[in-house]
Amino acid sequence: MVITEIAGYIGALIIGIVLGLIGGGGSILTVPVFVYLLYVNPVTATAYSLFVVGVSALVGAIRNIQKGLVDFKTAIVFSIPAFIAVYITRKFIVPAIPDTLFSLGEYTVSKNTGIMVFFALIMLIASFSMIRNNNKEDKPRQAVKLNFPLIFIEGFIVGLLTGVVGAGGGFLIIPALVLLAKLPMKKAVATSLLIIAIKSLIGFIGDIETMSIEWNFLLSFTAVSIAGIFIGVWLNKFIDGSKLKKGFGWFVLLMAIYIIIKEFTH
Known part of the structure; x- marks a missing residue:
């Protein structure tokens, strides 16, 4: 049991390091770490993951706000339907x-198998997104009229999923913000x-109202993950994030295949 706990916290550190290195993607490992290393029930694992992801994203968001990189108007339009959808999903749909x-x-x-297989399918989509790695250089853009109705709809769908x-x-979210x-x-x-950060933490409130939370464990796991973020940001000075992102995408792809096989041969 001690060995699995150590492995789980190492997983938390890796999640943070990946987030710090490539700015995203690491959170896709949170549920598998909770389920397969720490033996947390999948429904509870998805709840805990929302908290870890939300707090970790908030740390990154604060850094970006200080750099003046956050578009608050778009964030608000996207966040409102997203956090409403996440809250409804966690409070009513999942239970x-x-x-x-x-x-x-x-x-x-x-139910547990269904959630893990659905999660694996989301991992497959995420892996293809990272492997393609179409992060083009920023170019000056002319002022355009934002498609707020589509942004609103996209936010709600993302919140549900x-x-x-x-x-x-x-x-x-990122392709939606670029395209819409x-x-x-x-x-x-x-x-x-x-x-x-907004949608995950508000969605987690729906879980607080429907399940008991082991706060000591969750806060310690999150703290280790945040420490990993700072390590990742430091390592980012020496490692090419774009190449790492593609490699991590292949790893996520293999993890998704592993989860599907494991769940159907359980």
């Missing part, structure tokens, strides 16, 4: 999912962290 989703003969798919799996969803809000890539990444 309402039946313990047994469906049965095929002797084979039964449980990430509410179920407990992920940050930067791989969904016409933000340069650096501003999109910085603004996405503020959106992730």
